[in-house]
Amino acid sequence: MKNRALFIDRDGVINHMILQKNGNFDSPQNPAQIMLVDGVVDVILLMNNLNIPVIEVSNQPGVALGKMNWQLLENIENKIHSLLNERGVHIHKSYRCFHHPESGISDLKMICQCRKPNPGLLLQATSEYKLDLEQCIILGDNATDMEAGRKIGCRTILFFHTNDLPHKIKTKETYPAEFRVRSHAEVIPILKKLFL
Helix, strand or coil, X not given: XXXXXXXXXXXXXXXXXXXXXXXXXXXXXXXXXXXXXXXXXXXXXXXXXXXXXXXXXXXXXXXXXXXXXXXXXXXXXXXXXXXXXXXXXXXXXXEEECCCCCCCCCCCCCCCCCCCCCCHHHHHHHHHHCCCHHHCEEEECCHHHHHHHHHXXXXXXXXXXXXXXXXXXXXXXXXXXXXXXXXXXXHHHHHHHHHC
């Protein structure tokens, strides 16, 4: 059996984007804001039962953009995984990019290869898990997720929702992902088709 995996974005796919005080949707800014997206537990459970790794690949520039400190960033991440574990599912590993080209912190201000749409996070996972990328799928809610997967030959599933910034919604409305879904219930049969 070739080494396969489901790459999954975090904010908007595992947990809901949150309408913040500035009127924009954004990642959770504290653990109390975390709510799992309906059906994501079923998606991860299917993969867990098939012994196919679920690998989180996520841009997390909260510290770089001055929205939070490192401890809060980790508290949010840990809470998400705790909620999943309480529901009986687990993500095998998380790969996160903390950089941003507009950061005010010199160590984090860069154009890197790990920030999606670049595929660096996926390539890190590929090296560690010895993955066959043609047998892998990326599930994300933005064109950047799809681009990262497309660049290295993954299958792509775009989870469309409108809890996002207007320019991101406009881009993903027409993005030509291999599969487009509006609920995680629609993801399940696609995964079964591709992985079984």
